[in-house]
Amino acid sequence: MIKPTEKILQPKMAVEIAGIKLKNPVMPASGTFGYGEEYAPYINLNQLGAVVTKGTSLNPKAGNNTPRICETVSGMLNAIGLQNVGVDAFIKDKIVYLEQFDTPVIVNFFGNTQEEYGEVAARLNDVPGVAALEMNISCPNVKHGGIIFGTDPKAAFAAVSLVRKRTTKPLIVKLTPNVTDIQITARATEDAGADALSLINTLTGMAVDVKTRRPRLANTIGGLSGPAIRPIAVRLVHQVVQAVQVPVIGIGGISRAMDALEFLIVGAKAVQVGTANFVDPNAMATIIAGLEDFCQEEGIADINDLIGSLEL
């Protein structure tokens, strides 16, 4: 039991994941923060633990037809279809902007084949502004996309092993929740050489317009995110933390400091904030301040003391 002692004036907020030092454990979730620049008018990027960029693939990707998004109860469905400018344009045009900030850049990426995954990782490997790679093996949006890797432990192992060979950057593997036993994929990707795991990506979902009897998304199926998924995400992070040695980043429905704390207490070393950025572009700054306040109030000198402090 953590004993509240006295009020701590300046709790230590820094954490380390796979060798990258973060000012604090809060960063955006890929695809909800663009390339950082989009949100720079609203939030100081220097405040963040890291910036995580929109999923990047070998070739530019057009994405799905519209409608691509739809609000649901305490959440939203999206089927953007991983629209992005492609890795070469990303390196040429997008990364430069982020170099002016004193904040590590984590580049989320994906591929349609394991070779493509490997090739993107290799091209990003020589880019100095890239602090780490986040490998999306879990996006449910694309018919021939990540879903195969993330739900098949053998395919996940093979793809991560290949990427591991092609990059010396810290490698975070982002897991899908759409599996029967997440501990199996978690162990497979750890064995393949992942330095850290992040979870969860969106849960597959569907909504129907009862008047037109059509799916609300052009893609029929989309990924559910937002507050609605948080209890599921906390449960999955809890299970993965039990199963692996590598650090875990918790994602799913975080919009307040209290939400982030749940993930840290079950053992996540850091958290990512997704949909909440749309609702409040300053959400991450409020969460960071809230975490500090909590540590002060609870007499916690170092946020690392809180991580994994779950009482069972």
Place this chain on the structure above:
Amino acid sequence: MKNLKTVVLSNQEISPGYFRMQILAPGYNKLAKPGQFVMFRVQRSLPPLLRRPFGIFRVGFMPADCDSMPPKEFIELIYKVVGSGTEIMQRLHQGDPVELLGPLGNGFDLGVAEEEKILVGGGIGLVPLYMLAERMVATSKVRLLMGGRTRDDIITVTEFERLGVETYVSTEDGSLGDEGLVTQVLERKLDKYPKSTVFACGPMPMIKAVQKICFERGIPLQVSLEALMACGVGACLGCVVKGAGHTEVEPRYLCTCTSGPVFAAEDLDWGNSEVSTVVAGGCK
């Protein structure tokens, strides 16, 4: 551009189902351009989760409660109650906390002064045209063609008249003004004033008909589009429309929130019906 935590100043029904809301908005008089919008947070708690996009009808100053205070800067939204978010909005009162992200989007290109302008508004699509008219009346002849299903959909026309805009009203059921579609009025006006530039906002079928008419006559056209939006700042890529030259092989998607909501007609792909699903597929 910032997120403003602010309060409602007033909120009144102006026609059945249509409301006018004034919101305290320091800075907006200087910042807001005609055709821009805000992402409006209806309330701090859930639901709804996402913000709602609304065009800026007008900006202004109102006298403070006492003489020693500076006048209050406000923006005005005009909205139609259509779903969960706007249902909550209609129940908001003076002093209720709300948030504004904006002003967002590109806004209209005012074009050449002296040129004759025709504004085409379909129902709630009238909203972004008011500030545009305000800016243009000083130097251009401005005509407003306002269409709706019935008389209840015809809003704020007298306010345009007060600016010095020549207004023409039409309703589909003939309950106010000419009976018929606003696009029929547009054809008649273009016959008479063929040198005009057109600005249109309204339901997608109207926009498409306007585009066809203007395209056939070689008339310059700007349209303001609606799209489902999550972020409003170009980050989620939920709000895209197909740009000119879009093909399955070489897709060209434009964000309505950052490349729009106003588009020059020639920058969009009018070749298929996909654009309409952006709005028609809303989560009603």
